Amino acid sequence: MAVTSTPAGSITDVTGVAVGHHQRTGRAWQTGTTVVLVTDGATPAVAVRGGGPGTRETDALAPENLVHEVHAVCLTGGSAYGLAAADGVMAWLEQHGLGYPVGPDVGGHQPVVPVVPTAVIFDLGRSGAFANRPDSSFGERAARNARSAQTNWGSVGAGTGATAGGLQGGVGTASTRVRLPLARPVSTEHATTSADSEAGAVEVVVGALAVVNANGSVIDRSTGLPWETGGLRLRRPDRAQRSALADALSGSAALNTTIGVVATSARLSKAEASKMASVAHDGLARAIRPAHSMFDGDTIFGLATGHAELPAGPHRLRAEGSRQHALNAILVAAADTFAAACTHAVVAAAAIGDAPAYRDLCSSALR
């Protein structure tokens, strides 16, 4: 049976994944951009489930379409205006020769077209100035800042201008290790029960990054704790703190969105990565209530870096250790890990604008 760890750590625990932020605060600025960088390439997918998405390069990710590898995903504030941040991510990738190779070499240099799937959150006017929003320089700087040992989370990058049910929102992350038993491939000549028996195991990592700018709440106001603890050890806040929290939770904004990435070290097809991105929305639905509204642009990208090989299919459906079972264990981890990342986003956020931070309102929860 697949054995899954408690979510902890970060999306950068997935080999090959780095994260960079760029933000601007003060002087009527409160917005930013986060880039998930996979310089060795990853198999991409997307699941759009909100009623008001702002996106770019999502059609290329359909399983039947040509592009089978991307090198970055861009998540940004600025609503649709923020889609300009992807121009800067493209510029950075082009400078590094990363993208879809097109045409013959030019001066010993392979021309590329980077495909940068992008989604936005609505944070316009949070700083007081509607026109202060990310441009291409935000994307370029976020890509340049990418680190595989990224430790800045909360109200940074695309989470800078985020709110979550009246609290300061942010960028959260988590990862889960999944140990998958491997079945011997079913022989078509000698299909026996023993052919399905365990033949070793493979460990894959599932990581998530969530930019939580939700209309719904990550926090259950009756307990003062997150709906999903996501592996965090939290104590129930006292009555006074719960009362202050209840006041904050009523100050929700109208246009919101949770966007993010679920990544795995497993090698997946585009269709499998698409299923992973789709099921990660279950984690979003558990961690943020309500979610997927007409006014949310909830969008999750999938990335599979291909460092761990799953068993090859096809296998008999019920066979433990089959590809389907391995994929299914990844799906379960994708939902759990994305939920943990949503919780982490709000718990890690520091107050930066008008919205209070959970960590300040409910300081006793984190003791």
Added chain:
Amino acid sequence: MAVTSTPAGSITDVTGVAVGHHQRTGRAWQTGTTVVLVTDGATPAVAVRGGGPGTRETDALAPENLVHEVHAVCLTGGSAYGLAAADGVMAWLEQHGLGYPVGPDVGGHQPVVPVVPTAVIFDLGRSGAFANRPDSSFGERAARNARSAQTNWGSVGAGTGATAGGLQGGVGTASTRVRLPLARPVSTEHATTSADSEAGAVEVVVGALAVVNANGSVIDRSTGLPWETGGLRLRRPDRAQRSALADALSGSAALNTTIGVVATSARLSKAEASKMASVAHDGLARAIRPAHSMFDGDTIFGLATGHAELPAGPHRLRAEGSRQHALNAILVAAADTFAAACTHAVVAAAAIGDAPAYRDLCSSALR
């Protein structure tokens, strides 16, 4: 019965639709941007059918999603890099207060977020310089240049760097008038045969704009004429011209795309506009052979300006003059008109780079 005219004219025959181009040629430039502007707003839709699409803001157009009105569609060269042109279209729309209204007035001014659905063609390197491609200024200028009496077609705007099966490609257009009989609404109390009888008629216009950068050919090399004449009166070119044409048709590029817009003056729901965009791909399939390849990003946007009211549904399925019949007549016109626009794009194009123009190779066809 619906009566449909032969395609002629232009997409700007649809009330409320204007078209603007901006292009740059010479000094190693050969690319541009075309904007379809609907300043009074239109109900949007999209159908992506190519294997290599480069798009922006298409998820917002899904029938179930929030955005029910857009003010511009951006079509551009530059492959994925060209998506930056939409930033400039957004800037122009914001300056004119056009977009999705968000939040309260700021200084007596309603803040807006324009949603600019965008698709790109691959024309990188056609000029000899891979890095010369549209940026945001191309989108802003194309929007500024928009005219409801646009007469520049062929190798202009997004068609500047286009090739079509070895010939110079371009931007083409056409329109069709459809006279739709109106049925009296079916009375739920007194449903009789006479309730379905004709009660007047409404005329709607269906217009199309196609940027043809196809791997497949618009021209049948055996006749030297377009697969679809699209209302054009053409003569069969002579043997020498057909031979020169056959040579040109073998010089096709690897990465191509046909993108465009089908617009109607009818008021349609997003789902109906989506059906219209989908069926317009049938016109593309007839006019360009082959089409919809893994290397084409074939994408058609739908726009319904709402100046003509169709009968309200529901009606009995077989009732002439019902909403379903009216919509179906629009679908037939959408395919015919988009096919005509594809043909027009190549016939109207003038030689501008390495690729020969059909009008030069087969001059006797246009006499």
